Amino acid sequence: MLRFTVRRVISGAILLVAISIAAFFLSHWAFPNPASAILGDNATPSQEAALNSKLGLDQPIITQFFSWIGHAVTGDFGTSWANSRSVTGELASKLPVTLSIVIFATLISAVVGAAFGIVSGTRPGSAIDRVVKMAAVVLFALPGFWVSLVLVIWFAINLKWFPAVGYVQPAKSFAGWLDSITLPAIALSLGAIVSVAEQLRNAVVRVNGQEYVRTLRSRGLSRGRLITHIVRNASPAALTVLALQFVGLLGGAIIVETIFNLPGIGAVTMSAANSADIPMILGITVVSVLFVVIVNLLLDLLLGIVNPKARTS
């Protein structure tokens, strides 16, 4: 297990470094004259030259790269060129917002998706199975922005159970925080619920038909214990999907953040790209990749625990 873990950590680290290098050079290639974009149309050439010097943009690109990565490994991603705020500070304030709704959406997906998957998988062909499958098709077809709007109209505007827009920090009000992320997380989770339910349902049906399950059943195991065995062996597929969904939810969060006006990394990403704010773009890229690597690592470890054969694959 230790070798397996070390191997996964090393491959994750290589991925992180490779993407960081690519992101650095691609962003500088995409924005060849950031001083002009930052200072706007009023800037004189001398003001642009002064800013280039201040930001170190008059240095060779290799020198800039090693300076950036030297600071990045210490967690210092520099200062935003757009608003002079610390990139690390901005990420520290924005990322919790995005992670709040993504993690909450993942939890909803796991719980609801697993419930649907197990119920329909253990009763294939039944009415409930057909209802779940039909619901899956419908939910999968619904566009996220439409679902978000429907949730807002019903639960925020008509019923006033939740706020229509905005985010409350948990430190200021835990209940307010929960209120502010509930609708976005639900809107974000629908597609993932379907995917998890579908995968788990099919895996449960497959495992349920295997001989060892028949043997367990013939030995008189209770239904609850039998389902525990089945789910344990059926779970790798659903876990893989859930991990992939987590990565996808990070991207999907941008739309949900816009509709619910949440100050997450979605808006910052758009703003940084529009304003050639390279330090912010790089900070967001590296941290996003870091989270993807961590989630995949955790998934690999979980799969390794659940299914020892995965450690040798």
Add this chain to the structure above:
Amino acid sequence: MKKFPIVAMLAAAAIVLTACSSGGATDSSSTSSAPTDLKIGNFLDVTSWDPANADIGFDGPYLSAVYDPLIALDTDSQPIPALATDWSYSADFLTLTMHLRTGVTFSDGTAFDASVAVANLEHLKAGTLSGPTYANVASFQATDPTTLTITLTQRDDTLLYLMGLGRSYMVSPKALTSSTLATTPVGSGPYVLDASTSTAGSDYHFTKVDGYWDASTYPFANLEIMPITDATARNNAMLSGQINVNYAAATDLPQAQQNSWNVSQKVAGWVGLQFIDHTGSMLAPLGNEKVRQALNYAFDGASILQSIGSGAGVATNQVFPDGGAINDSSLNSTYAYNVATAKQLLSDAGYASGFSVTMPMSPVFQQWQAVTQQSLADIGVTVTWDDMSQADYQTKAATYPMFVSYLAMDSNPNATVAQMLTTPQWFDPTPEYTQFPELVSLVDQINQATGDAQTALIKQLNTQLTQMAWWSVWYQANNIYVSSPGITVTPITGMMFPTLRYIQQG
């Protein structure tokens, strides 16, 4: 040059971000009595709390909450006293003397006086965004603690207007030299930012300053400003009662009527073609006045306003704001949509079979791309589009002979002349009026005249520019604000979102 044409582009983008509006609900927060809390849904987050790096456009509500300006504008965009109680020009208009309010202190306890004003004005003059306002200033001097003297290198009839528009906010001298000014405002305004309850980028809470010298202008006990870029989200926030003043889209108006909200709107920017090349140096046909006139006849501004602008605006072919002192409604029929006339003019100019032109295009302007292509194709002009990002559009558009534009307007006629014709801008880096003696003569006369005579000359200039087809203006687009019953908003052309003094109970 002001920064807000860039912000105006974002506003143009906002126009298209309105496709999905929720519907059917009523605002239970609506009451007949005037609300005591003002909750604004703004289009953009504050650019910077440093007035030298802030945009005039949508930063107005934020900055006017915490800072006092030297000069404000009344609802007719005329300068009125704020921290400067009165002012006067010397006979040659090269010295501006201001007397300053006494007894004003910043929220950190520092007193305001002329030396603080000088430090602030020097800071603003050095700022990239605020600096152009003071381009003609030679020096600022504190004659005594309550008297400020501004010495100009040349007469500048736009200075007081631009200062009132949002370029004269005063910051505590301690904050001015600190490194936290961009994120931590310290002013003498009617409110102070409550950092403990505010979340940067999401919502800003302000508390009213006790004993503020102009308290009656700011009647709301509590202030909250939420930057909400998405129009649907802003409308939802209005419907749910989270905000009671909204920078609205035209598509929100039916719901505003349904909910008995107050609606105010006023022209804010003009939409059309900006001609960079009036001499034919980049594209020979554009040097011919008849060709430019043909390009005016080719566009059905009223239809474009209805179909793309949702009818929120005025079809006109002038860059001076509709309803202002200069805009002449009788000129609006000068280039009434007529393809046959356009073709005839092209033929008369020697381009009977049309010509080809390359124009830039960015996502913000794509809403007008199809109609531009079709209208020009109808008269035989073929367009090749160079697609680019909005950031590139900002720096490269003026390297093309003409391009689709949405440009913010000024309510002050002199500022409009400067902005649109005589001073370098991103959309006109090398103003070509100097190559047209009739325009140079008029501009010179305007710069020498005062009062009604000056207004008459600017009207004459407007007529001349319209006849010369200096631009192809299709329409002027409105900025729209909706507010709950008991709150009224007075729009100001020149401010994308009016400052707090224009938002009142009633």
